[in-house]
Amino acid sequence: MIPMVDLKAELELLKEPIFNALKEVLESGQYILGSKGKELEKQIASYVGATYGIGVGNGTDALYLALRALDIGPGDEIITTPFTFFATAEVIAQVGATPVFVDIEKETYNMDPLKIKEKITDNTKAIIVVHLYGQSAKMKEIMKVAKEFNLKVIEDACQAIGTEYDGKRVGTIGDIGCFSFFPSKNLGAYGDAGMVVTNDKSLYEKVSTLRNHGSQIKYIHSTIGVNSRLDEFQAAILLIKLKYLDVFLHKRKEIAKKYTLELNSLLKAPSIIENREHTFHQYCIELDERDQLATFLQKNDISSAIYYPIPLHLQEAFNYLNYHKGDFPIAEIAASKILALPIYPTMTFEKQDKIISMIKKFIERKDQK
Numbered sequence: 001m002i003p004m005v006d007l008k009a010e011l012e013l014l015k016e017p018i019f020n021a022l023k024e025v026l027e028s029g030q031y032i033l034g035s036k037g038k039e040l041e042k043q044i045a046s047y048v049g050a051t052y053g054i055g056v057g058n059g060t061d062a063l064y065l066a067l068r069a070l071d072i073g074p075g076d077e078i079i080t081t082p083f084t085f086f087a088t089a090e091v092i093a094q095v096g097a098t099p100v101f102v103d104i105e106k107e108t109y110n111m112d113p114l115k116i117k118e119k120i121t122d123n124t125k126a127i128i129v130v131h132l133y134g135q136s137a138k139m140k141e142i143m144k145v146a147k148e149f150n151l152k153v154i155e156d157a158c159q160a161i162g163t164e165y166d167g168k169r170v171g172t173i174g175d176i177g178c179f180s181f182f183p184s185k186n187l188g189a190y191g192d193a194g195m196v197v198t199n200d201k202s203l204y205e206k207v208s209t210l211r212n213h214g215s216q217i218k219y220i221h222s223t224i225g226v227n228s229r230l231d232e233f234q235a236a237i238l239l240i241k242l243k244y245l246d247v248f249l250h251k252r253k254e255i256a257k258k259y260t261l262e263l264n265s266l267l268k269a270p271s272i273i274e275n276r277e278h279t280f281h282q283y284c285i286e287l288d289e290r291d292q293l294a295t296f297l298q299k300n301d302i303s304s305a306i307y308y309p310i311p312l313h314l315q316e317a318f319n320y321l322n323y324h325k326g327d328f329p330i331a332e333i334a335a336s337k338i339l340a341l342p343i344y345p346t347m348t349f350e351k352q353d354k355i356i357s358m359i360k361k362f363i364e365r366k367d368q369k
């Protein structure tokens with residue numbers, strides 16, 4: 001079976017340095033908020049071009065803590081996309097605020113900046129923009145609306161570490177950026193981990209305090225926080241993997257280029273847009289016979305996946321928001337047609353050739369009918 005990601009093959013490449021780093025942490029006796037975590041915060045901040053990095057427990061907590069640091073809570077409305085992983089909107093509800101969705105662009109599946117204004121009210125405080133699948137959202141336009149209406153911008157860059165937009169890396173364009181190091185992400189740990197980045201000293205101090213029980217000095221608590229820290233083992237692993245991130249992102253782009261070259265004339269391949277880099281956390285195609293293709297690939301030992309089958313406004317958990325089918329037609333159509341193909345840095349040409357030829361076979365067979 002060709003998997004969606006091959007974490008084992010990636011581990012084989014880096015086994016020795018990773019084992020050594022884990023041994024070092026194990027013997028150091030320092031497991032939480034130690035020197036590896038501090039070094040990772042420094043290196044990730046420098047990699048993305050931010051002043052500060054704060055290691056946290058996972059990407060969801062990164063988003064939650066970003067909202068908390070911006071003092072967002074009950075009565076506030078936060079604009080976001082309905083076509084993303086659940087966590088993006090979940091955290092808005094977790095702080096007691098209300099998610100307000102806007103539809104996406106057909107070409108990139110990212111929030112459509114032209115649809116933001118009509119959703120702004122006196123209660124709107126911020127926008128959570130997602131760089132979906134690794135492709136930058138239309139940041140210039142989004143930042144312009146945010147500035148006009150005095151809204152904060154949180155970047156959910158969980159799928160897009162390293163992606164460039166207009167000479168900057170995503171996560172550093174808005175007020176605060178959030179990253180996930182979930183194992184299958186483009187920079188993945190071997191467990192949960194995440195990071196918040198910002199150029200704002202006061203936001204940095206707030207997130208650092210909130211992630212550690214609202215405390216900067218042991219047993220002195222200035223606010224109600226949470227326990228969400230990036231542990232030393234994960235930091236040690238990420239410090240090693242970060243060295244390979246650019247090489248791995250390049251590999252992803254090469255694989256994507258080949259998929260597009262071979263499949264573009266047969267189905268809807270991802271759009272590459274100037275100034276909006278795509279680092280291909282996912283390579284998603286679109287076609288009417290999506291489910292039949294997935295079944296056909298499965299029968300031929302090829303994995304595929306649907307990100308995401310149900311837009312957030314139609315999730316049961318958000319019934320209380322009173323959205324309906326038809327409210328965000330572009331997101332709904334995408335959810336019904338999209339299919340992610342296997343993509344990972346260690347994918348061989350043979351494997352990719354097999355995937356491409358099977359997709360061609362499926363489409364030719366269908367065309368004969």
Ligand SMILES: *Cc1c(COP(=O)(O)O)cnc(C)c1O
Pocket residue numbers: 058059060061084085087088130156158159180181182192193194
């Ligand atoms: C993975 C992901 C998250 C959540 O990250 P975790 O580390 O799994 O908590 C949030 N938003 C998006 C868009 C993601 O892809």
